[in-house]
Amino acid sequence: MLKSVRNSGDARTRGRASRRARRVLALPFAALVLSGCTVPGFGASPGDTTSSQSTFHLWQGFSIGAVIVGGLTLALMLWSIVMHRQKGDAIPKQTQYNVPLEIIYTVIPILIVIGLFAATLVVENKVVANPKTDVIVNVNAFQWGWEFLYPGHNAVVYGQTTQSPVMVIPANENVHVNLTSTDVIHGFYVHAFNFSRYALPGVTNQFTFRATNTGTFFGQCTQLCGLYHSYMYFRVKVVSPADYQKWLATFNTPKGEAAAKAAAASLQQQLSTGVPTLPANTKFGR
Template sequence: MTRLFSMAALAAASTATAAWAQEGLEIIGTPVDGAVGFQPAATELATDLQWLDGMILVIITIITLFVTALLAWVAIRYNAKRNPEAASFTHHTPVEIAWTVVPIVILVFIGAFSLPILFKQQEIPEADLTIKVTGYQWYWGYEYVDEGFEFESYMLGSPATLDENARPDDANVTPFVLDEHMEAKLIDAGYSRDEFLLATDTSVVVPVGATVVMQVTAADVIHAWTIPSFGVKQDAVPGRLAELWFNAEREGIYFGQCSELCGFYHAYMPITVKVVSEEAYAEWLADAREEYAGIPRDRVLASN
């Protein structure tokens, strides 16, 4: 609890850095009301998964249509009116062989495509950037392992992001309620009411085209770190360190959610990832080192 409230000031102080990293970025990975299908794929992993889903859907559709047509044909061709005397045979070897062999062939065919995609997800490549993410009730902690700093990320509008001293209008904001005051807070952070329950006060910022390895764990109960547009999802289990990886191919803002029921405020621990150019990332990184690690910007720039 102390950790929760102690971060309120830090969350307010980091607003400038978070807003800066959002300038000029398109919101890409987000749910859309009334839409059907996947969010736009931003990684090779997501592209592979969506292609595999489409291929399996075609196979399932063909099987469903075939079985439906077969049932209809049997019902019409072999009903009691057309066949007053029922057949008495009990076996049909060719048919039994067919309904055993054909499903096996179909499953082997699907496995030939799905297993390489699964192995690609599980084989973690050498990282250009390593980030440790820790799930808490109910927010995320991020540590840039090689950079020596860490920060925490709360949903915009949660109590930890409200600071009347830094933003007087926060006195009018009701946590977790979308009204005109909450909308104003979202707009101040560079978002709109459409990003309510999705936007966070601080974001994971990564360079486009970089191989990012996320080390995933939790501090209390099981959570799950998920970004649909990246095609990644990994349970965060206390006492265990799991890994996932992605390589974002397109600059933009992507949202995710905790995807493992983790308690009362499970619905209020979203994830925001901003994919930026290498130049923008280098500038953000210098600011982040100064803000979170206390390293003066002139020293950061000199070390680079």
Template sequence: MRLPKICSFAVAAGLTAGSMPALAQDTEQTIGGPHAMGVGLQAPATSLAEQMVFLHDWVLLPVITVISFFVLALLVIVWFKFRESKNPVPSRNTHNTLLEVAWTIVPALILVFIAVFSFPLLYRQLEIPEPGLTVRAIGHQWYWSYEYPDNGNFTFDANMVEKADLQQNQIYLLDTDNEVVLPIDTNIRIQITATDVIHAWTVPAFGVKHDAIPGRTNESWFNIQKPGIYYGQCSELCGVRHAYMPIKVRAVAKEEFQRWVTEAQQKFAKVDGTPPAKTVAAAE
């Protein structure tokens, strides 16, 4: 497993103490999380993420590398050939028609080349297939709430496990008191919104990063290919505890998911339209 290039989350597997007993916790593997000494993007867990990794590794990175070395070569040439000691009388040329046409057309062609690969992927991200499951993620300052409207409309909050409350194998800044449990091999539609300020629901291994905006619902989708634990975080600056609202997803087989749903319907059932109180209070 490899670290994401820009936004990395801190290492390895953690299993929450408050997880449902129906889940095979001891056999789960952390897949969607960074590992020490890793380089590059996280290993993809969905077809969308696989295409993003391909776009990054085989389209964008080579183009950026070539451009960077080209600009570096130009800088070295300018520094060596046109230094003051070698050119005491500077050139007074201000225009070169061929050069100006080239530096306009070549970047445009590079953008067209990138668009050939990126536009179909962008379209596929936004074209949501027939969902087998819908989940709602609601951002708050500073925790996430989740609703399962297809499975009895139960809801729960997922708060970060505070450092003083960490148990064995739990990871600070990554583990939550309640996990998002999802089935593998299922088209999952995630509806993302917020109640206060703009947040962002981001799980790199799924290829999902969408803003949670108050008064608006954004949608995305993914299909998890293998069971395991996947981590994410809010990636929008949303206040003083922005770094303390992680996302923890446990992907399980469909049969195991149904067993979890049966228990979750009891544990997280709404009473008179009101969900149970948060198990861990959000920090002031």
């Protein structure tokens, strides 16, 4: 009689424990559902190119995986601490070698790592892909400024330090960039594109991106490259394809050609003297 009462008491305790464990496990999922069905960014933003958005989604996937694994681990730890704390002086039942459980907790992490690796490979291949495109920009970094040349067109943009030269590109078209440096190592970085590449002397780094939104985006050099490095800004102006063609056409006028020639001469002067040829009253800052 006494034994059966104790057994039913044990069953009740077990039932309560499993309900409590289920509640703890449901917490991370409830947090995701309560966040309004939109997947949180976990501190990142999707950016304004297809590549940056792919990278962002990869980051979201990694973060959700981390929340689930972390939540599960925390729940199991708390469950062990609370449910299996020492009650009285008796030493609890000692167990070892739970083969099925050991197989599960070895295989699942391996599957998770394979999944993360595969997802990263897919996104990386997308980011470094160079699909065919007619929009090509040769980007040349130098101490301390940027030059943007458009092969096949007369268009050339040149700017030193705080002149913030503007690289104009069309929206929703693949833009292929050939990036190099005239002197030392620079970094081509556009925050809104979530993208950075070395500009190396003697090496041409190639990449292609596709901007999804029109607007003007801030860019800067991300390699300490000398005295005016911290002012080595540029901008990327994303316009509609029609506006891009109009902009290219402005360089086909005598005025445009003169401006391009002046830009080339200015760059040559800069490169031969090694110091910016900025007016004395130039104000530094963004």
